[in-house]
Amino acid sequence: MRDPRPRTIEDVETPLSRSEVRRYLGYPGDVAPQHQVDELLEHWMQEAVRCARPRAIYMVLPVATLDQHRVCLQTPAGIRELRGSVGKFLAGSRYVAAFIATAGSEIDRLAGDLGRSGKALEAMVVAAVGAERAEAAEYAVIEQLNERAEPGGLATTLPYSPGYCGMVLTEQTGLFALFGDDTVGVTLSSECVMTPLRSVSGLIGIGPSHEIEDQARPCDRCELVGCNMRR
Template identity: 30%
Template sequence: MQAISDRINIDSRQVLLNIGYCNDCKPSARIAPLVNEYIEHAGNLIEPSYSGVIRDIKSVKGSRIVIEGSVTFQSKVIAQIMEQCEKVAVFLLTIGTHLEETVRQMANDGLILQATVLDAIGSVAAEAVADFVQRRVGEVARAQGLCISLRFSPGYCDWGLCQQKLVFEAVGGDSAGIHLTEDCLMLPGKSVSGIIGIGPCNNVENYNPCKTCPKYDCPSRREV
């Protein structure tokens, strides 16, 4: 497990989107300062850490992606990009339990608005940590003259949530303090798991499955 000492930047606009504001909506006079205040102090509640490994891709056939260590992921969408890759980075990351515990206490005390805002900040912070990890993987790839794909997580595209178990298996015993429930949900809840393909730049940089996905209302849809 590696702790992250870098400051995690939290985008206030993304926090507002997470609590239900549209891109063009102006937050109320009460919400805007509350979001900014909580973002300013969120660093005291966030303990980001991650673990990860880079494995060779052994074979890709149909929807099956076999990586070093005999772990087999299954996703037709992701197989299309992994076919073009030489290696795959497998990662787990979390912002820790402190923020979630604070959200729970606020809700128990009847501070529902404050709890909602802080919970949204936690979600944005977890994605910001994922961005940090992705940049680190990119640095490793560039040092080898390679590039990275977008990151993919179980439960998105056609990659089943049950495959979460294989992500944990692939990283070995270092799960960054994250536990997996029988339902394949991660604890702490503000955690992210996934994979990133590594391969020749012309092949992997521009692949975006959202371009051909008909689910236009998907909240995780990437810009196309």
């Protein structure tokens, strides 16, 4: 796990999760759309998948220090600090993988074109597919990390992203700085908003499996019990 060089994932083979797309659209897990609506959803899901280009980049860095509110990472350029509720979400980590994942810019363009032409529902479906595809790229990172970690008795935490659970959105700046210009086409505005919009970034802790498992799921200790991102 000691190689700090960025690794890029260009081919995301995870098939589209239609149930996840419906969740993004607000459908409870036990509720199916009406037939006519379901046909529309299926059509635009397929269109969105055709233009999506999910990909990701990540790097694994040793942890220099880790306390309740900050993690300091050893990088080739020196120590870099990121702040948040890291003691809760990355506890037990000896390494941290920083990542950026995206569904690509074409899916943003399609959703925007549909919205401007008055097709609000269609635009929402495409945007939901984009969110799911970005999540699939994130999952591809987790799969690669687990393949590298498990032979050494290590395990991974859940992803922890700026803007959630005690890490302010402006921490995006420090996270993106780790990658320089190599961000798989994702850019960051002065307000720390990512473009393409269907993108996600974050940190994944890696540590001895018994210590990571002892922490259970950080979501179990989060006070936002109604959060639709709870895992």
